[in-house]
Amino acid sequence: QVQLVESGGDLVPAGGSLRLSCAYSGLTFKTYTMGWFRQAPTKEREFVAAISWRGGRTAYADSVKGRFTISRDNAKNTDYLQMNSLKPEDTAVYYCAADYGTRWYSTVPMDYNVWGQGTQVTVSS
Numbered sequence: 752q753v754q755l756v757e758s759g760g761d762l763v764p765a766g767g768s769l770r771l772s773c774a775y776s777g778l779t780f781k782t783y784t785m786g787w788f789r790q791a792p793t794k795e796r797e798f799v800a801a802i803s804w805r806g807g808r809t810a811y812a813d814s815v816k817g818r819f820t821i822s823r824d825n826a827k828n829t830d831y832l833q834m835n836s837l838k839p840e841d842t843a844v845y846y847c848a849a850d851y852g853t854r855w856y857s858t859v860p861m862d863y864n865v866w867g868q869g870t871q872v873t874v875s876s
Contacts (some may be wrong), residue, residue, distance in 0.1 A: 752777050752850065753775070753776070753777040753778055753864075753865045754775065754776050754807055754865075755773055755775045755848070755849065755865055755866065755867035756773070756774045756775075756867055756868070757773050757845065757846065757867040757868065757869060757870040758771070758772050758774070758870055759771040759772050759845050759870060760844075760845060760870030760872045760873075761872070761873070762873045762874075762875065763837055763872075763873070763874055763875070764838045764874070764875050765837060765838055765839055765874055765875065766835070766836060766837065767837050767874070768834060768835045768836075768837065769817070769833075769834045769837065769872060770831055770832070770834070771787070771806075771831065771832040771834065771845055771847075771870060771872070772829055772830070772831055773785065773787075773829065773830040773831070773832075773847030774827075774828060774829045774869060775828050775829070775830070775847075775849065776828060778828075778849060780785075782804045782851075782853075783804050783849050783850060783851050784801050784802065784803055784804065784849070784850040784852075784854075784855065784856045784857075785801065785802050785804075785821075785823070785830045785847060785848070785849055785850075786798065786799075786800065786801040786802075786847065786848050786850060786856065786857075786863060786870060787799040787800045787801070787821060787830075787832050787845060787846070787847055787848075788813050788846045788847075788848060788860055788863075789841075789843035789844065789845045789846070789872075790794070790844050790846070791842060791843040791844075792845055794843075796846070796860045797812065798812050798843075798857075798858035798859075798860075799811070799812055799815055799819065799832070799845070800812065800815065800819055800821040800832060801821065801850075801856035802820070802821045802823050802830060803855065803856070806822070806823035806825065808855065808856075809821050810845050810855075810856050812858070812862065814840075815834075815841075818834065818835050818836045818837075819832060819833065819834050819835070820832070820833040820835075821833075830847060831839050831865070832845070832847075834872070837872075837874045838874060839874045839876045840874075841872060841874050842872060842873050842874050843872060844869040844870065844871050844872075845869060845870055845871075845872050846866055846867055846868075846869045847858070847866075847867045848863035848864075848865060848866045848867070849863060849864055849865045850862055850863045850864060851864050853862075
């Protein structure tokens with residue numbers, strides 16, 4: 752049984768930093784992409800970043816490029832999302848998700864097979 756568990760969400764002032772973690776277990780597929788998404792109240796879930804199963808490739812939404820960094824620690828079965836220079840518009844519930852498909856990555860939530868429960872990030876102005 753695949754399980755993803757996010758942690759690290761918090762309330763931070765604008766300009767601050769946070770590091771989110773996504774601990775995963777039960778992933779038996781040989782290849783998969785891990786993605787981070789976020790969803791603010793009344794808005795659709797949107798793509799934030801993705802990392803390939805080996806960790807060699809990364810992708811980012813334009814809104815976070817240069818501020819957020821996705822990384823992977825295979826020894827710990829954990830992915831990270833380092834978020835710097837946070838803005839109030841970054842406030843959302845952040846989710847990690849695994850995609851078993853053959854594509855490198857997708858920005859479409861429906862393409863991801865397994866989701867975590869989410870962690871709340873709130874950035875105060």
